[in-house]
Amino acid sequence: MKALLIVDVQNDFLPNGSLGVKDGDKIIPIINHLIEHFPIVLASKDWHPEKTVHFDIWPIHCVADTKGAAFPSELNDKKIQQIFYKGTDNKDDGYSAFEATNKNLAAYLREKHVSELYVSGIATDYCVKASVMDALKENFKTYVITDAIKPVNQNPGDDIKALNALEKEGAILITSQDILK
């Protein structure tokens, strides 16, 4: 079974958001196409308390139940079967979707007989990277959809470094075209 994981496609990570990622909105139409293609569609959400150690190092973003933490209206979220909430504790950065506190992602994937996980979303160099690393540690065959992710790139090239590190650990880089053809 194949599953699509949409990491943190939330208003605060789009260009006008409090931790806006350049061209973050551009991946939404691609993700909308991918959603139609997968039998299992899952998403993670950054879901922080108002005060958290995470905001010592990042601008305030994705506070639980705020507009910034919501899915963008452009995202076709109707087919998302389960959302995994992470970073919910005030001492927890929660970069990886596998750190979700409402439901255990690895257990969920095994329960649904998922063997191949396809990862999209924001940000390549943080939450996508952490989620893919954990997926590999949990022994899922893990694909990174390179045109369906966007980086923070605090330092230029952080995205390339992240993708190289993920490939080294066994992730497979793929494009949405390869999946949709």
Ligand code: VGL
């Ligand atoms: C993220 C930086 C801080 C992400 C979350 O979703 O990749 N990046 N918090």
